[in-house]
Amino acid sequence: MVGSVNVVFNTIQGLAEYNPAIQELFECPVQINIKLDLDYQAKQQWDFVSPKNGESLSSFFNVSFLPRVRDASECLWLIETAVDLGSVLHSAADKHEVSTPKVFVTLQQTLVLKRSLLLILKNLFILGTSVIQPDVAKDSLRRISEPLRTLMAFDIDFDRIKEVKLKDFLYLDQKRCINDEVMNYFCSKWTRMWPTKQVIALTTFFSAKALFEHGKPREQVCDRLWEVTLTYGETAKRCTGFSRFDKAFVPIHEPGSHWFSALIDYEEKKIEIYGSWGPTYEQNSGVRPGAQNKSGTNVSRMSCT
Amino acid sequence: MSEEEQQIPPEDANAPINVKVVSATGDEVFFKIKRSTKLSKLQGAYANKVGKDVNSIRFLYDGARISDTDTPASLDMEDNDTIDVMVEQVGGCVPCSS
Secondary structure (H helix, E strand, O other): OHHHHHHHHHHHHHHHHHOHHHHHHOOOOHHHHHHHHHHHHHHHOOOOOOOOOOOOHHHHHHHHHHHHHHHHHHHHHHHHHHHHHHHHHHHHHHHOOOOOOHHHHHHHHHHHHHHHHHHHHHHHHHHHHHOOOHHHHHHHHHHHHHHHHHHHHHOOOHHHOOOOOHHHHHHHHHOOEEEHHHHHHHHHHHHHHOOOOOEEEOOHHHHHHHOEEOOEEOOOOHHHHHHHHHHHHHHHHHHHOOOOOOEEEEEEEEOOOEEEEEEEEOOOOEEEEEEOEHHHHHHHHOOOHHHHHHOOOHHHHHHHO | OHHHHHHOOHHHHOOOEEEEEEEOOOOEEEEEEOOOOOHHHHHHHHHHHHOOOHHHEEEEEOOEEOOOOOOOOOOOOOOOEEEEEEEOOEEEOEOOOO
């Protein structure tokens, strides 16, 4: 890592000679080294320590917990700066028609990825500072550590979930519920089950807008559906670069706290419904493998993907 | 197209535009916002106005989520464009009887 960083510094210095403005931006390249070290430390902070016997919770919170998340937050800020500087450099290189070295692109990608990880830590920081009463602090620690462990176990692609925040995953722990952000994340994850197909995931917002009105299914769906589908379809095309779709996931939130998802299969001209209703799943689990596949619950799918 | 763009004086590039924020129930709130102002500011103002936590509502432009760093300029928004607002949806699996 240090080697590649040096290459980047040399590149930066090379470019800096080319343009005094860049030189100004990169006056102290040593700082970037610190950033990477801090980043490594921040990653270590995922293991939460518990208060020792006899240690009061409030002092534990102030002495052990907060400084660590504060470091992480600082580190996040440094990385964000590095990413910003990276973009400046990138566009400067473009402007002067200097090819951006591969190693620099890789480093920038790594930084973006790590930034997402650290965003979660920043959320922790906010949560940490907002906690005043020791009792609540204890509870928070317990609540935070569980979803974080879950997150780690899922092998989540942090690059793709900039919208999902720690508090969204907290629903899983406290209430065993899923909110729209988590649902959208998993639907977009499922699209990657068919790497060779053009699969998209419409969002929960699509169904909320197109299919429901005032908490009830729309009486007349046609005009509205056409208009909304067009907008969302175009957006999906723009985001994925697909010109047509083979399959589309449509996550649906039934008012009254129930999630299910439709999978529209344009190739086979069929619509599958994945319900998350426990009894249906149990009933179908014992029937036959074919039926079982079709009625696998969203929730159980989540735990095995 | 490019000719048209050149005709616009530079001041106009930063002139405020009107944005309509529409909730799922059809309520509309109008905002005037500079093209370079981050939309997160508008999101905060809207949340304040309707008395909701900004984290419990979602803002969409043309079906795509608006991120905190987006501005009307970065999204190519035009005068009188609409932003959709959705409330957070929460649901769960009915516990299996075992």
